[in-house]
Amino acid sequence: MTSPGFIDRFKTGLWHENPGLVQLLGLCPLLAVTSSFVNGLGLGIATLAVLIASNGLVSATRRWIQAEIRIPIYVLIIASLVTCIELIFKAWFPALDRSLGIFIPLIVTNCAIVARAEVFASRNPIGSSMADGFVMGSGFALLLMAIGAFRELLGQGSLFARMDMLLGGDPMRGLVITDGGWLLAILPPGAFFSLALAIAIKNSIDRRQREKRQQAMPGRGRHASQ
Amino acid sequence: MDFARRPSPYWSARVAVPSLMLQVLAALIPAAIAHVWFFGPGFIFNLLVASIFAVGGEWLMMVLRKRPPEVALTDYTALVTAALLAFAVPSLTPWWVTATGALFAIVVAKHLYGGLGFNIFNPAMAGYVVILIAFPMHLNLWIAPRMGDIDYQYLTVLQTLKYTLTGSLPDVLGFDAVSRATPLDVMKSGLNGMRTVSEIRANPIMGDFGGRGWEWIGNFLAIGGFWLLIKKIIRWHIPVGVGVGLMLPATIMYLVDPGSHPSPGFHLFSGATILCAFFIATDPVSAATSPKGRLVFGFGIGILIFCIRTWGSYADGVAFAVLIMNMAVPAIDLVTRPHIVGHDRKRTKPS
Incomplete structure (x- = not known):
């Protein structure tokens, strides 16, 4: 496998192979917790930390893992890391832990993490595996934050409310634009609509770029522009 | 007029969408x-608002999708959607x-599902x-129907218009003064409060079968529906399916325990049952295709309405029932494909 530059790989993780937008992995936490920006940020950070550490550990132990039982071993590694993260959240961010609830332990079942262990970390050195965990985790976290901000804005009429759950201090109201909002955006259907909207926007940007490139270089088809 | 008895790909009715939709609208008058x-002039304002935004939205989407917008505006489908919505919301x-x-x-x-002819729901x-x-x-927030001995709080046209535009009532009137629980709400909360059906039906809002006012709107909807049946704009399968699907469990439960289950007539004349049977479930795009499929589709809607009304948390369940059965339409179409003439019956099953 060739090793592309870090910038290229970052673009891949954030955009071309974004775990949430393109691979549609980890939808359960993505849809369930993004009712506000701070929830999205909290779960994004937790997932990012688990992904970096699990990619590193899987990569470090890849020579001793038997191929036949690799998935249970990945799950074991990821589960122990998630337990650490859960205890850290409980110790330092109790309010955020209560707000995210079951979805922090459920990071174990986030297929984005198992997928990166299987696809990347099990066949690459530690350094680039952890870098891969970082870019993929950031892609997922940014999507969580974007959808969280969008739904919070529509559903509550505010942005960055309750950031104190992460930063400490007095309860913060964030940027309040209006009181109350469109209830549907916070309810589960709002999550599906927001994600669909985000995917549609990404696809339309991609298509526009592809058309522009084809106009610039008429000889090269769409396969060359991947 | 010449209609295809069974929709086949090579055989189409010689009826254009606009005239069909105009007749549906006429049947709703x-x-x-x-x-x-019964419920004051609010209906007209709701119809106006719904029509403006439905037609406006249709025009916007046609422009965005680079289609000729005139077509969408002159086939009246958006107006039928707006009219059904205006019937669904309180006045x-x-x-x-x-x-x-x-x-x-x-x-x-x-339009996000592909426009007229492609929408699943x-x-x-x-x-x-x-x-x-x-x-x-x-x-x-349903207001009390204008009927004899109910203490009907009269809202003038201007007060209704002001509420439609601003969402607030005149200061002297509270919401409690003008609004009443609907018959289905009264029935549901009464049954939850361990009262018997005959006690609940003593409430002055109840009429002969359903609620006062509501059952009369149901009668007029049924007249429009029968007219559509006679004109062969809709076929009998879906209305009959909805009716049987709702009445069968309702009758059984009523016969078993008349104290805690309202009569089948109450179910038929309450809420949106009749509107659903003749006008909502018969939407040709999102319903099942074959006659047998339509019977199954209607029957499923009826059963679901009964289940949601009896055991659900909402008082009426027409909208949810229709949407759930819309999801089942591909499966219904698959298993009720009409028998092809000349083929062995077993061979026409999906392989």
Whole structure:
């Protein structure tokens, strides 16, 4: 496998192979917790930390893992890391832990993490595996934050409310634009609509770029522009 | 007029969409007049708001999709969606609630799925469910019907218009003074409060079968529906399916335990049953295709309405029932494919 530059790989993780937008992995936490920006940020950070550490550990132990039982071993590694993260959240961010609830332990079942262990970390050195965990985790976290901000804005009429759950201090109201909002955006259907909207926007940007490139270089088809 | 008895790919009816939709709208007129008589002029404002936003949304989407917008505006499908939505919402509804429903119905439920002919879900019901979930307070505010001995608090045309535009009543009137629980709400909360059906039916809002006013609107809807049947614009399968699907469990439960289950007549004349049977479930795009499939489709809607009314948390379940059965339509179409003439019956099953 060739090793592309870090910038290229970052673009891949954030955009071309974004775990949430393109691979549609980890939808359960993505849809369930993004009712506000701070929830999205909290779960994004937790997932990012688990992904970096699990990619590193899987990569470090890849020579001793038997191929036949690799998935249970990945799950074991990821589960122990998630337990650490859960205890850290409980110790330092109790309010955020209560707000995210079951979805922090459920990071174990986030297929984005198992997928990166299987696809990347099990066949690459530690350094680039952890870098891969970082870019993929950031892609997922940014999507969580974007959808969280969008739904919070529509559903509550505010942005960055309750950031104190992460930063400490007095309860913060964030940027309040209006009181109350469109209830549907916070309810589960709002999550599906927001994600669909985000995917549609990404696809339309991609298509526009592809058309522009084809106009610039008429000889090269769409396969060359991947 | 020459109609295809069974829709086949090579055989089409010589009827254009606009004239069909105009006749559906005409069939709704008697019920609309009854609605205005019983529940005041709010219906007209709701219809206006829904029509403006439905047609506007249709035009916007046609322009965005680079299609000729005149076509969408002159086939009246958006107006039928708007009319159904106006029947679904209470006569006192602020304009932004109705507008949200109309825009969602047209933009998301219809055009994002590919426009007329491709929408999986009934647009009017999708729009209604969205506003029912998003604005639950506004959609529970039914005013009392204008009928004899009910203490009817009269709202003038201007007061109704002001409420539609601003969402607030005149200072002297509270919401409690003008709004009443609907018959289905009264029945549901009464049954939850361990009272018997005959006690609940002593409430002055109850009429001969359903609620006062509501059952008369139902009668006029049925007249319009039968006219559509006679003109062969809709076929009998779906209305009969809905009726049987609702009445069968309702009759059984009523016979077993008349104290805690309202009569089948109450189910038939309450809420949106008749509107659903003749006008909502018969949407040709989102319903099943073959006659047998339509019977199954209607029957499923009827059963679901009964289940939601009896055991669900909502008082009426027409919109949810229709949307759930819309999801089942591909499966229904697959298993009820008509027998092909000349082929072995077993061979026509999906392979």
